[in-house]
Amino acid sequence: MRPPVRLALAAAAASALQIPLQPPNGANVQPVLVESDALADRVGAGNLQKRAEALYEIAELSVDEYGHPTRVIGSRGHLGTINYIKSTLDGLGGYYNLSDQIFSAVSGSVYQAKLVIGDVVPSFTTMGLTPATENKEPVHGDLVLVGDLGCKSSDYPDTAMGSILLIRRGECSFGQKSELAGQAGAVAAVVVNSEQDEIHGTLGAPSPNHVATFGLSGATGGGFIEKLESGEVLDAIAYMDADVDIIETMNIVAQTTHGDPDNCVMLGGHSDSVTEGPGINDDGSGSLSVLEVAVQLSHYKVNNCVRFGWWSGEEEGLLGSNYYVASLSEEENAKLRLFMDYDMMASPNFAYQVYDATDAANPVGSEKLRDLYTAWYEDHGLNYSLIPFDGRSDYDGFIRHGIPAGGIATGAEGVKTEAEEDMFGGRAGEWYDPCYHQLCDDLHNVNLTAWEVNTKASTFALSPFALSTTRSTANAGWV
Template sequence: MASRTLLLAVLGAATASELQIPLFSQQGQSAAGNSLGKPLINTDYLQASIKIENLLDRAKDLYKIAQTSEDEYSHPTRVIGSEGHARTLEYIYSALEGLGGYYTLSQQPFPAVLGKVYESRLVIGHEVPESASPMSLTPPTAHKQPVYGNLVLVANEGCDASDYPADVAGNVAFVLRGTCSFGTKSQLAGKVGAVAAVVYNYESGEVSGTLESPTPDHVATFGLSGKDAGPILKKLKAGEVIDSIAYIDAEVKQIQTTNIIAQTVEGDPDNCVMLGGHSDSVSEGPGINDDGSGSLTLLEVATQLTNFSVNNCVRFAWWAGEEEGLLGSDYYVDVLPEEENMKIRLFMDYDMMGSPNFAYQVYNATNAANPVGSEQLRDLYLDWYSAQGLNYTFIPFDGRSDYDAFIRNGIPGGGIATGAEGVKTKEEEAMFGGKAGDWYDPCYHQLCDDTGNVNSTAWLVNTKLVAHSVATFALSFDDFPERTKASTLGADEQPTKYHGHRLVL
């Protein structure tokens, strides 16, 4: 009876002090036999402890933190390397430190590449294509000045040195997107002496991509839509000579940044449920939805979890450098010993939990295409939405967020989201409300991603679902597939066309 009373007290409570639970020593034993003297995790009670007021208060804190970058960036941001990001890390770590030793905390510093484009311009013939945009992590043009040359068509998809004709040297390589990474295309163009490169799309849409890891052979590289490339391609194939001017003033530099990891002291350390969100924003804005909403959801769930005992360890991660190409999560998994890899039963990604024009999106992670267990996690989300009488929709599991390194290295993964720059359909308007034809997040990667850019209903619903996912696996992995020996894909294999929000293929 006493245990039941204690559990009922959790309803609506935010902290242990509000619960008025007697404090137990680390050596004390509860009726359930756990070392912390707390009731065993229960999904209903953990969900009930999630309050939108707490989330919104944290969002206000995060926006104030983003404002500390204004001296350097002239606007609020939490991009890696900024004061706003440094203080974001301090905020998260300090909050976790105040949770009474419930977690073992660690900071994982790692080198990160930060790229900034200050100015850019591409002129092809007598036209300035509207869709031309510099690739992320592109180097500048020579001496940060305009360079001139003819546009030279590269054979095939520009993935082999033999695709680049000799006359690319001193000119601008015109390369079709596909098969290999943008970084590979830029590097091959640079090796044969191109002064710049333009990667054009085989589809009508624009190309917003990243060169990923910088090399000395990368050249200034633009993306160009298939719509703008079509007439140019026709002229080149007809033998016309097209001159071009490329200009990029950019900086690519290496900095140090940090992941934050918190793992429950209690729970089986050989069977961990892991979840993560990213602590950084893009340089263009404060990132309160992307991914303040996800990182603060994790912080609130981690806070409320301290009212309970767990059977399996729970490991929270706040990744740095996600916006620069999933740098933090890549680093974490890359340096993880195989025996530690095997202790992670699954990884759950929570990125953008409260988009204003939201849809309840579930990554369509299947066992056929991903590590076994990914589909069971997907179905947990589906079952929960259905139980609440809520609609949901599937989105591709295509490498756009921090789950990518985990599934590449044999760890089951999945997650939920509420939408980024994609356009809501009429069918989704009927399912979720909002406005068809608009982006799910009209302020995606913009200055207006502030405290007014989160939908409270979606954020609260999804934070409760995150709590449910944690509680389910912190209690038991019964009926969840056992891990088999981790299988790592070859370094040159690309199972996903995205790596973060930018295309890599």
């Protein structure tokens, strides 16, 4: 088993870099209150591009260990990312109080994997935090179709013992499906997407019952399902060389040294990538937008404290943000009035997406934030679409703990529609981010126009909350 990379390597990773873009001025609080348009005008594509170039150079610190650039937690690339963020904030001359929040997290690496079904070698993905096949050797067995969606033990037939199971996506988590497969005696599991395209995900918290778990697109896996349902017998071979380790990682939190400390607004993005690539869009774009806003805010003063967070372990299951919110005391939770989430701000085949965070389904105040984003797009003659606020990113822990939240994005592995092509340009029928969770999520995988627009939109949403000291006495929402 490969030894986990510890936080002690952060200094070594940092020494290999020349940290660019030290923030301008910022040594003292400026006498001018923040104003939306002025703050937005300070955001430019040039700085964002330079930060992306620095981040890719940081991701390359992991090449010796992983064979390619990555910023997955525990890697030198992620430790370098943490140092880059902290060094940039330290250069602001005391505008922010910085704190580190160290916690234990699970990190998984897949070094090699193969899957053969019948006489076909299908294109497949591997689930995050998947264990290896037994003894890291190939396993053989019949391919057995699991009943229904594989979310209860009764879905697993007696023939699951010693077999490789084919499981439909839906209803329950990938981790639950893998665990039930292991409990049924399977030697590996293959999850088939409910849509035609590739499937990506994680098994989440490790279980001794998890088995090596692969993923197939709906287009590929659907054909195997049809064959098994028609009575055809298929055998399969699966191989996975993988490790799952416990490592130490950290969140970074920065809070203005002035402004009402009992009335804080927060922005955040995740600092890590998946193992498979450098993560320049996911979520380099979001975390760098947050960093650039923090830098430019240092030219102004605020009435409410502004807090920024860079979460670790998002790709392993929103670990860092959930840890942060769960660690807040009731008193500290009450001080945090709003959270804005920025995850994937620069997808190449982008759509301007606003989370449809309503007060009816979420903490009161979420809807006002949603409406600020939509108003900004409308004021600038830009189309936008509302997307489900379904807990897929780091805002989830905040709304579960009663903190209003919202955010914007540009799309992941979803497929752009023809209507969206008319609204935003790009290519219908293709993913918003064709390099989502892949090695090609590099410097060529960002749309600078979308990135700049969305970073400006984030400043527009921040400014009124940084200024307003009025809050509702009836609920946690802003008024």
